[in-house]
Amino acid sequence: MPDSIGIMFDGWSTGSTYYVGVYAIYVVENSPRRVLLAFAPLLEKNDFGADAHITFITETLAVFGKRPDCLRFIVGDNCTTNQAIATRMGLPRVGCASHQLNLAIQQHLAEHDALLSQVNEPMCQLRTKNNAGTLRKYTDLRPVKRIVTRWSSTFKMENRFLRIKDAAKHVEAVEELVPRSRDCRRLMKLQDDLQALDSICLKLQSNETTLADVRTLFDGVVKRYPGTSNYLTKDATIVHRTKLVRVVGGGVGERNEFHEAAHAVLEGEHILLIIGTLNHGHEVEVKQFICFRRLQSFPEQTRDTVTSRRHAM
Numbered sequence: 001m002p003d004s005i006g007i008m009f010d011g012w013s014t015g016s017t018y019y020v021g022v023y024a025i026y027v028v029e030n031s032p033r034r035v036l037l038a039f040a041p042l043l044e045k046n047d048f049g050a051d052a053h054i055t056f057i058t059e060t061l062a063v064f065g066k067r068p069d070c071l072r073f074i075v076g077d078n079c080t081t082n083q084a085i086a087t088r089m090g091l092p093r094v095g096c097a098s099h100q101l102n103l104a105i106q107q108h109l110a111e112h113d114a115l116l117s118q119v120n121e122p123m124c125q126l127r128t129k130n131n132a133g134t135l136r137k138y139t140d141l142r143p144v145k146r147i148v149t150r151w152s153s154t155f156k157m158e159n160r161f162l163r164i165k166d167a168a169k170h171v172e173a174v175e176e177l178v179p180r181s182r183d184c185r186r187l188m189k190l191q192d193d194l195q196a197l198d199s200i201c202l203k204l205q206s207n208e209t210t211l212a213d214v215r216t217l218f219d220g221v222v223k224r225y226p227g228t229s230n231y232l233t234k235d236a237t238i239v240h241r242t243k244l245v246r247v248v249g250g251g252v253g254e255r256n257e258f259h260e261a262a263h264a265v266l267e268g269e270h271i272l273l274i275i276g277t278l279n280h281g282h283e284v285e286v287k288q289f290i291c292f293r294r295l296q297s298f299p300e301q302t303r304d305t306v307t308s309r310r311h312a313m
Helices: 050-063 080-089 097-110 113-125 129-135 151-168 181-204 211-224 226-232 242-249 255-267 269-274 280-294 300-312
Strands: 005-014 017-028 031-041 071-075
Touching: 005 050, 017 050, 031 050, 050 080, 071 080, 097 113, 097 151, 097 181, 097 211, 097 226, 113 151, 113 181, 129 151, 151 181, 181 211, 211 226
Parallel strands: 005 071
Antiparallel strands: 005 017, 017 031
């Protein structure tokens, strides 16, 4: 492993045992590498807080001859424990964009909960043995149940319902539960929204998507669905170290503040790494990307100052 790396980690429970997986993240010849370093229970079995995780990470690094000062960033989901870990280790944290989007969509769907309940009830009834047998006479498609904690299941349930609703009317036990035409039209509109949001969810999972791309996608979602702003804006509570997100997103308002932040991007490894730079051989490309994308609309003096610093490195 190189001298400077990032780590990605997450926890998982089975029974009464809590495991943590830790990956090293770095670049080799401009290609990202993710290497599993550990997958084991926490050393402190009854402590699941930030300090216990930091101890686990430190001990894991020691096995590979690394110290915590080799870390340039961490990647973890948006829970308060991970935010505390990042703060105590003095590292920027890349949060889980998919988790943010999931929470935002869940909030958006809450506005349509009554309508979705009208779909979930007949879909659950259609899964019973007798009703499912009757439904099979009219369609090969099977009903899909909604899992409240996963918005994608709502998307699948609604999509499936719209495809089998005519067949469902032949099932006597659920005939009266099938939503009326007006509600079905509302469901079709909601389905279009979820289709668009699903495409964004898939985009977030692409290896080619940068944090700048994520910011652009989230801004678009907030513009179309203002109710998602609690989770998707630059200064949302769930975001750790919001100033770094503003730098990546180019959202700093005054010249002096931006000028200061731009130097932080160009001089501070942490912020460079957070947007995907994982070794010195790849830094110049990322710096040029930032200068080109984020300084075009600022005064020439500011742009020239930062650009000259870039070429000097």
